[in-house]
Amino acid sequence: MKQDTAILNRDNLYAEEEIDSKDILRILEKYARSRGGLVAILEEIQSKYGYLPETALRTVSERTGRSLVDIYGVAAFYRFFSLKPKGKHLACVCLGTACHVRGAQEVVEEFEQQLGITAGQTTEDREFTLETVNCLGACALGPVVVIDGHYFSKVERSKVKQLLDQGRKGLDKLDIEKDERIFPVDVRCPHCNQSFKDETFIIDGYPSLKANVAMDHKQGWIRMSSLYGSYNVCTEHEIPEDMIVSFICPHCDSEIPGTSTCSECEAPMMPMPVDGGGRIKICTRRGCKNRMLDLV
Numbered sequence: 001m002k003q004d005t006a007i008l009n010r011d012n013l014y015a016e017e018e019i020d021s022k023d024i025l026r027i028l029e030k031y032a033r034s035r036g037g038l039v040a041i042l043e044e045i046q047s048k049y050g051y052l053p054e055t056a057l058r059t060v061s062e063r064t065g066r067s068l069v070d071i072y073g074v075a076a077f078y079r080f081f082s083l084k085p086k087g088k089h090l091a092c093v094c095l096g097t098a099c100h101v102r103g104a105q106e107v108v109e110e111f112e113q114q115l116g117i118t119a120g121q122t123t124e125d126r127e128f129t130l131e132t133v134n135c136l137g138a139c140a141l142g143p144v145v146v147i148d149g150h151y152f153s154k155v156e157r158s159k160v161k162q163l164l165d166q167g168r169k170g171l172d173k174l175d176i177e178k179d180e181r182i183f184p185v186d187v188r189c190p191h192c193n194q195s196f197k198d199e200t201f202i203i204d205g206y207p208s209l210k211a212n213v214a215m216d217h218k219q220g221w222i223r224m225s226s227l228y229g230s231y232n233v234c235t236e237h238e239i240p241e242d243m244i245v246s247f248i249c250p251h252c253d254s255e256i257p258g259t260s261t262c263s264e265c266e267a268p269m270m271p272m273p274v275d276g277g278g279r280i281k282i283c284t285r286r287g288c289k290n291r292m293l294d295l296v
């Protein structure tokens with residue numbers, strides 16, 4: 001997975017003894033009727049509790065008939081999943097090559113010093129969890145730090161304390177009132193008309209748009225910023241620069257075909273209806289920022 005920053009609902013930090021098996025059964029029932037698999041079930045449990053409590057995984061095992069070892073195997077495979085409760089705030093520093101050469105390691109060290117923990121740990125007061133990732137897809141802006149879903153670019157060691165203070169106070173949403181280039185859109189699948197909005201995964205301070213992408217016989221999720229004007233995305237698998245991907249609806253599994261050609265790079269442009277009327281077209285080539293919004 002490329003990024004695992006903002007998916008947790010951090011208001012819900014439950015201890016093992018607070019897990020209500022009825023909630024888990026509700027989640028299992030929901031996915032028994034849909035085509036969602038184990039990963040989707042675990043995603044929803046983690047979204048509710050902030051991590052994957054053992055009690056919940058035991059219930060999943062009993063009800064689905066899958067061995068606990070299997071379930072732990074899946075949870076351990078995806079870096080996004082956490083078996084331990086995380087902090088109220090998540091600070092995530094990119095250590096990908098582009099960020100690393102611009103001093104990201106020093107930024108990590110400053111976070112470690114300020115918080116008194118090492119990357120991967122949570123402070124004793126459960127206020128902060130510190131994590132590192134390999135690329136956040138904003139390499140030109142490195143070093144990149146994400147705190148509770150808010151991106152900070154060109155971060156220097158000297159800025160770390162200020163970022164932590166901001167995180168503790170609570171980061172405001174982007175000011176879409178003042179910045180006319182940025183506004184939220186909710187898009188839908190052109191086949192089944194279900195919304196791509198994902199309230200459990202916040203990017204830029206707003207619910208992201210979730211779809212699946214296929215490339216090289218591999219499929220995984222992509223979460224895109226719902227702010228038109230922002231190109232922030234998180235992907236389960238790294239998508240190489242310049243690669244053209246196919247978008248697949250996470251609800252009906254239909255591929256969303258390109259209907260026109262990108263004027264910048266000639267890759268297919270993927271059209272999706274926008275809530276409230278009109279449609280947005282997105283270039284399917286990684287790295288190409290061509291988008292067209294026709295509101296009617």
Ligand code: FES
Pocket residue numbers: 094095096097098099100134135136137138139140142143144
């Ligand atoms: S290497 Fe840090 S955003 Fe890509």
